[in-house]
Amino acid sequence: MVSKRFIAKRLLLLGPVLFGVATVVFAILHLSPGDPAIAIAGERASQEFVEQVRSDLGLTDPLWEQYVRFLRNTATFDFGESYQVRRGTAVGDILADRLPITIELAVLGQIAGLLFGLPLGILSAVKQDTLTDHFSRVGALTGISVPIYWSGPLLILLFAQVLGILPTSGRIGSTYFIDSKTGFILIDTLIAGNLAAFQSAARHLVMPVIVLGVYSMAFISRMMRSSMLEVVRQDYMRTARAKGQGAKTTVMKHGLRNAFIPVITIIGIQFGSMLGGSVLTETVFEINGIGTLLVEAINKSDYPVVQATVLVFAFMYTIVNLLVDITYSVLDPRIDQ
Amino acid sequence: MSTKTHSSDVERSIVDRIRASPFLTELLSNRIAVAGLSLIVGLFAVAIYARLVYDLDAIVATSFGSNPSEAAPSAQFWFGTDGQARDIFPRVLYGAWYALKFGTATVLASTVLGITAGIVAAYYGDLTDNVIMRTMDVLLSFPSLLLALALVTIFPESLGLWRAVAALTLVYTPRFARVVRGAALKVLEDEYIEATRALGATDPRLLIRHVLPNCLAPITVQSTLNYGLAIIDIAALSFLGFGANPGDPSWGMMLANGVEKGLFSGAWWWSFFPGLFLALTVLGFNLLGDGMRDALDPRMRDAVD
Numbered sequence: 001m002v003s004k005r006f007i008a009k010r011l012l013l014l015g016p017v018l019f020g021v022a023t024v025v026f027a028i029l030h031l032s033p034g035d036p037a038i039a040i041a042g043e044r045a046s047q048e049f050v051e052q053v054r055s056d057l058g059l060t061d062p063l064w065e066q067y068v069r070f071l072r073n074t075a076t077f078d079f080g081e082s083y084q085v086r087r088g089t090a091v092g093d094i095l096a097d098r099l100p101i102t103i104e105l106a107v108l109g110q111i112a113g114l115l116f117g118l119p120l121g122i123l124s125a126v127k128q129d130t131l132t133d134h135f136s137r138v139g140a141l142t143g144i145s146v147p148i149y150w151s152g153p154l155l156i157l158l159f160a161q162v163l164g165i166l167p168t169s170g171r172i173g174s175t176y177f178i179d180s181k182t183g184f185i186l187i188d189t190l191i192a193g194n195l196a197a198f199q200s201a202a203r204h205l206v207m208p209v210i211v212l213g214v215y216s217m218a219f220i221s222r223m224m225r226s227s228m229l230e231v232v233r234q235d236y237m238r239t240a241r242a243k244g245q246g247a248k249t250t251v252m253k254h255g256l257r258n259a260f261i262p263v264i265t266i267i268g269i270q271f272g273s274m275l276g277g278s279v280l281t282e283t284v285f286e287i288n289g290i291g292t293l294l295v296e297a298i299n300k301s302d303y304p305v306v307q308a309t310v311l312v313f314a315f316m317y318t319i320v321n322l323l324v325d326i327t328y329s330v331l332d333p334r335i336d337q
Numbered sequence: 338m339s340t341k342t343h344s345s346d347v348e349r350s351i352v353d354r355i356r357a358s359p360f361l362t363e364l365l366s367n368r369i370a371v372a373g374l375s376l377i378v379g380l381f382a383v384a385i386y387a388r389l390v391y392d393l394d395a396i397v398a399t400s401f402g403s404n405p406s407e408a409a410p411s412a413q414f415w416f417g418t419d420g421q422a423r424d425i426f427p428r429v430l431y432g433a434w435y436a437l438k439f440g441t442a443t444v445l446a447s448t449v450l451g452i453t454a455g456i457v458a459a460y461y462g463d464l465t466d467n468v469i470m471r472t473m474d475v476l477l478s479f480p481s482l483l484l485a486l487a488l489v490t491i492f493p494e495s496l497g498l499w500r501a502v503a504a505l506t507l508v509y510t511p512r513f514a515r516v517v518r519g520a521a522l523k524v525l526e527d528e529y530i531e532a533t534r535a536l537g538a539t540d541p542r543l544l545i546r547h548v549l550p551n552c553l554a555p556i557t558v559q560s561t562l563n564y565g566l567a568i569i570d571i572a573a574l575s576f577l578g579f580g581a582n583p584g585d586p587s588w589g590m591m592l593a594n595g596v597e598k599g600l601f602s603g604a605w606w607w608s609f610f611p612g613l614f615l616a617l618t619v620l621g622f623n624l625l626g627d628g629m630r631d632a633l634d635p636r637m638r639d640a641v642d
Contacts, residue, residue: 020475025487032490137369141627145620147569149576150612153596161601222627276482280573284596294483295577298490310487314479321478 021314039301040083079308084300091308100183102289108209113216121224143218152211152284169286173200208285223266228259268324363632370628376621384437387430397584407604417606431586436568443567446506451513459521473511489579501571501580520552558629565622588615
């Protein structure tokens with residue numbers, strides 16, 4: 001049974017956490033030494049003009065007034081207008097364009113990680129302390145240790161430059177023009193019924209998904225291994241074997257289901273490094289998601305964009321972890337304080 | 338007097354416990370941990386060698402005129418030269434010193450801050466605990482690299498890599514605080530704590546002399562795992578342009594320049610070697626941390642059928 005109390009409690013906690021997150025973002029931006037008024041007016045603007053811009057932005061108001069206004073705007077998803085990245089465009093619109101790109105990448109990376117991480121972890125546990133186990137554990141640790149901004153460029157060099165079988169960067173070949181309906185390029189190309197474009201988009205995604213997927217694969221296989229090792233020692237496993245069930249069936253039927261539960265929590269925790277990784281991946285493969293947007297906005301002192309992007313990242317991370325906790329409580333009803 | 342005798346008894350019993358504990362034996366018989374340890378020892382050797390032998394100013398300065406630019410690896414330039422005609426080999430070795438220096442600073446600072454926050458929260462409880470831990474929760478609700486990216490902007494650019502250290506310290510502190518708080522809560526239930534308090538020990542003394550030493554195991558594992566993460570994250574911030582200054586022999590900076598300016602025009606060595614050293618370093622810490630976790634967790638020892 002799903003514990004309604006548990007879910008209600010988690011949902012209630014969401015408010016204070018998001019409030020705290022918004023406060024931290026507000027504090028960071030007000031502590032940073034850059035001056036948004038100068039960023040808008042330009043370095044060479046006259047003193048009066050800069051002052052004019054500053055009071056227009058409400059930056060001359062008392063700090064608490066600015067804080068309250070910021071919270072109110074954030075609660076209504078009003079992030080203001082971009083100063084620099086796309087001057088005068090509502091930040092919400094920029095995010096709506098860019099967010100699906102990052103989500104598509106992160107979700108595909110996560111799926112790839114699960115697809116390879118789970119079998120690897122199971123194999124490692126079943127063959128504990130054999131060469132297979134050592135090999136896959138060291139492989140997983142290597143996966144976490146190799147920086148994306150090194151493996152990514154090397155993959156580009158090999159597959160795009162030397163072998164020429166995959167495209168270097170971007171999301172789709174420059175000859176395709178696809179209407180953005182959902183923002184997810186794989187879905188948009190399918191909606192347009194353009195299979196050649198779909199293929200091009202998929203080929204563009206191969207390398208970014210691999211570098212992100214390796215990262216998540218490493219975490220998942222490690223967790224799956226230790227969780228599986230825990231489970232195989234349980235009494236019900238011995239009982240199943242004693243009843244004459246084969247080793248393989250026991251592992252698959254009883255072991256897997258129970259071992260999978262703790263792995264779900266790692267998916268939530270690890271989704272954060274996935275989002276961090278997407279910033280690096282997008283930079284390496286020149287994909288214009290919200291990762292590259294954040295880096296660009298910081299470099300150009302575009303504060304509304306910086307604050308909205310960081311908020312959205314934290315929001316996604318919090319929501320994913322909430323969903324993970326709820327899934328966990330559904331799968332393991334003992335989680336109910 | 339009596340307090341002194343008592344506390345030295347406790348200390349002796351801790352030493353005995355550490356000696357008797359199978360942790361070190363277990364760790365050294367773990368092949369994965371030993372592999373990690375060897376990599377780290379090698380790294381320390383390289384870092385110290387580079388620090389003693391090379392002159393930082395000389396390897397930061399451009400060397401047009403004396404060296405060819407973007408020369409492939411050869412007997413003279415083992416790792417080739419970069420776009421500023423600098424010999425890459427000494428720069429990569431010096432990068433080990435940079436990685437260790439800034440990595441250690443980050444881990445040390447976040448460990449100390451985390452220990453303080455965690456122990457204070459566990460000991461005083463109630464409001465103090467709530468204020469500290471809820472703040473940590475909020476910091477933990479940001480993806481770590483993204484929070485670091487936002488925090489880096491607070492610090493002046495002139496700080497160079499110390500900017501990255503400061504930002505990442507704030508990012509990692511909550512993890513330590515959580516681990517320490519959990520361990521400290523367990524220790525605080527022990528009877529000897531009550532006894533020490535009855536003997537008139539002050540709060541700081543009680544926490545530093547009696548609670549902290551008993552929380553060291555989980556702290557050590559967390560620090561080791563975080564070491565690798567700190568080194569890779571510092572390099573990532575440099576790669577994105579928020580950290581090392583141009584010319585600094587930091588692996589992240591060399592990678593950024595090498596990828597941007599050299600990789601696709603054929604000068605693969607420019608980014609390949611810094612990246613290789615970075616990956617091996619992080620792998621070393623991850624192997625050791627993983628082995629430590631195994632050694633501390635006796636449930637993981639028995640083999641399956």
